Amino acid sequence: MPGGSTGCRRHPIPESFLSTQSQLKNGDIPMKKPPATHWLPDDGLTGTLVGRAWVPGPVPGPSVIVLRLDGVYDLSAHFATMSDLLDAADPVAQVRAAPGRRVGSIDQLMHDSGVQSDDPQVLRLLAPCDLQVIKAAGVTFAASLIERVIEEQARGDAAQADAVRRQVVELLGGDLAAIRPGSPQAMQLKALLIDKGLWSQYLEVGIGPDAEVFTKAPVLSSVGSGAQIGIHPGSAWNNPEPEIVLAVNSRGDTVGASLGNDVNLRDFEGRSALLLGKAKDNNASCAIGPFIRLFDASYSLDDVRRCTVSLQVEGLDGFALQGSSSMAQISRDPLDLVAQTLGAHHQYPDGVMLFLGTLFAPTQDRGQPGSGFTHQLGDVVHISSPQLGRLVNDVNHCDRVAPWTFGLRAFYANLSARGLRVQTADSTAP
Template sequence: MVAEVTQYLPADYAEGQFIGRAQGPDGPHVLAIRGGRLFDLTETVATSAGAVARRIFDGGRDIGAVEDGLPEGWSLLSPIDLQAVKAAGVTFALSAIERVIEERARGDASAAEAIRATLEEKVGAGIRSVVPGSAEAAELKAALIAEGMWSQYLEVAIGPDAEIFSKSPTLSTVGTGALIGVRSDSSWNNPEPEVVLVCDAHGEIVGATLGNDVNLRDFEGRSALLLSKAKDNNASCAIGPFIRLFDDGFTLDDVRTAKVELQIDGPEGYRLEGTNDMGQISRDPTDLVAQCLSEHHYPDGFVLFCGTLFAPTQDRDTPGAGFTHKVGDTVTISSPRIGTLQNTVTTSRDAPAWTMGISEFVRNLAARGLIDRI
């Protein structure tokens, strides 16, 4: 069966340029889409990180029209490989309030509803009205401290420093169509539909894709020091479908105004819908990239999740308990100019093991005579 591609691409894919990856019988391949056709770049550049770093987007072996799909036996992978995977958190006012709720509820979903009403009344308008790091934000911080309302999450929401963390190890991300993992011992969790910026080693943003920054609200709510356990688990980071490269028809301004739609379809017939509106982000994408660079270096480039406005409060089973995933949920994240990322939820324990780490990846390229084309 030929793997479909068009179902994951934006409607205007024939006018855009894209970089992606696919698993073939011999190993990973680097793909390009130009003029509505698929090209295999692997003989020229064997990693998407290398394609971005050296701007190798042209050429390659013509596979055929995009609507004809991938070759027999191929499947889409996450479009990134050697890049570092970073994420920005608490970049929207609503998500800031929800993080404070998690903290005050100590990860207990049943306590969230009452806390939410109080916080929204006392904090919501203030967070929405100030620019992070500004004098007005400092005044709001002082007022909240005086009222005993301050939180570490409000610090990164309105303070000068954004929350930037490492989401997932190199080569561990999964692509569209793959199973995505939630820890088996989590009882309060949700997807996080986000725009993911793709940057070279110098921090230049060359394009964008979509991501699901799976979040465990119970773990992080108990302690922010559990962030790594809440965020970095087997199959817990989905990215895709392709990197849409910036050109005259798709620019950073399209990212700034992007709307990312989320739909969750549960095995019992449950449906939840939501939107992440990038127009409401509190920090510009270029500021987030600059803060990610900071005093660091990313020789193979990096990708950066921009954060999300979406924080589900709709009850699923128990009144007042809010939303949490069930095994079998289908999570569909889409944006008109970027495409569709779709995954089915399982547990991180039961998801396919991550086996192609850096050493295995290098061995595969060496066996195929591609080691000098990284």
């Protein structure tokens, strides 16, 4: 796999991005979403940026797209699904060779994606994945490992978190980031923590041999940049989780990366790990985007390994939160997480989008001292990385976000109505 970005021509971001303005309005929540301007990577269109968009037409529907210097191109005549594209022998070469059909300017796509609309004749971004299973690796950073232990010890009560945090950090001590999961050193630490009565299911997956890999969201349920993300109305302690998301095809090849928000309900999961599904999987609780950057001469897995993912939260109350997650501090290599997700033990014939976890767990007080962070309605969440761009979403309750209705049957009916045929890697009957 080519590494680094040395020697690649840099294509600037179109100048008009610096002045595009958009505002999001939804019900009685006065959204303060900023202009949908800088969603592209810092190096503009240098890389191979593919995604999915709702494309207007006689039969409007979701299409695979690519960004080029002169606009947005619909590739659905060549690849009916993103799974088809990522399963190609050489996705980058095939994207570059496919003429596609121009459907609008990048300015238009960015602007219209930042405005909530149910008009089927409006071009707007979708999550860049379709048939892939949405998986997520948890507790892959030492800092987030400690926070999971705190949630468990506090029984999901945010009011107890500050006191529990001091106790847990004092007992754990040292630098957990220096411990390789599954190593003899990790097993010695496990024995010590069991002796102290502090062993936890989170420590097991954090420093043990087996990673936590769970299903984050159903196929086709993820939202893209510009959409609202959903928080369960029964949650009083929740947070965004800014992560790198790997695009993995059916053969297990890692062919690109995107950004993701693994929205989490800390109070639900803290009460019981068996509530993980309820804490993680709700309407609009998974955001991915804005695009998938395919691995090519300008961008590789090594760039993923050394990148930093930044988070910014802006509240209607004037609250501001900033943080970052350095992939250099991940405790398991991304390819190890891929290998623990699919292989001889488990196949995914349409591929996987794999969240890699986050170092960042917000603890900044938003209310009373010691109360920690939780979302409020109308928060605007920015997740960014220099080579992947910016994923921007605003927060609402999941029962007030537009319901998810476009599932697999609707997707295939739409493809059929547009005369698009899905490719199959293996037509052998089960």
